[in-house]
Amino acid sequence: MIRRWYPWLMVLVAMVLLAACGGRTETPASPLATQSPLTAPSPLPTPAADGATLLQERCTACHTLDRVESARKTAEEWERTVVRMIGRGAKLTEAERAVLVEYLAEHYR
Ligand code: HEC
Incomplete structure (x- = not known):
């Protein structure tokens, strides 16, 4: 009988772990997010040739x-x-x- 609950227990444990880790994995994600609005160097101004x-x-x-x-x-x-x-x-x-x-x-x- 207790074996039937085992998968649910694992799911519950997994959810708790994910929730706990979620808070931590979001923190390193934020500096990445600030970098994402492409901070690529703007193209060099073309020499005024025309x-x-x-x-x-x-x-x-x-x-x-x-x-x-x-x-x-x-x-x-x-x-x-x-x-x-x-x-x-x-x-x-x-x-x-x-x-x-x-x-x-x-x-x-
Ligand atoms: C340092 C200031 C200055 C800069 C920069 C300048 N001008 Fe002038 N320009 C003047 C002055 C002062 C006059 C009026 C006296 C004269 O005609 O020499 C004038 C007048 C003119 C006139 C009317 C007179 C004529 O000969 O038909 C033209 C056309 C003109 N400029 C074209 C240009 C062009 C093209 C450039 C860019 C290469 C330029 N200017 C950059 C000062 C300047």
């Missing part, structure tokens, strides 16, 4: 882009304007200047 980005980032320090957007210039004129802006303090490398002048000449001519 004209639109350069224009947005380097040509808005002193005036809005209205000056650029209302202007219509040839590539040579843009080259001269950009060189003048660099003389005033715009930060552009040689390569960036070339990319930007090409972009300006294509979009604002």
Whole structure:
């Protein structure tokens, strides 16, 4: 007769053990949970290689882009304007200047 209760007793013991361990296994689980919202390093900013980005980032320090957007210039004129802006303090490398002048000449001519 007592053998019939044995499986139930085991279940009861198992439940008690699980309940007891449950409290303990949850604690190490919480630091994992705080890590889970992917704290992967954000992708490195791509080098400002395109004209639109350069224009947005380097040509808005002193005036809005209205000056650029209302202007219509040839590539040579843009080259001269950009060189003048660099003389005033715009930060552009040689390569960036070339990319930007090409972009300006294509979009604002
Ligand atoms: C350090 C400040 C500064 C930065 C940065 C700057 N500008 Fe200017 N910009 C000026 C000033 C001051 C004027 C008005 C005087 C002049 O025209 O030289 C001006 C005027 C202009 C004009 C109108 C005059 C013209 O020649 O048509 C354009 C177009 C222009 N800027 C484009 C640009 C572009 C493109 C860039 C990015 C490479 C840029 N600026 C960055 C200061 C700046």
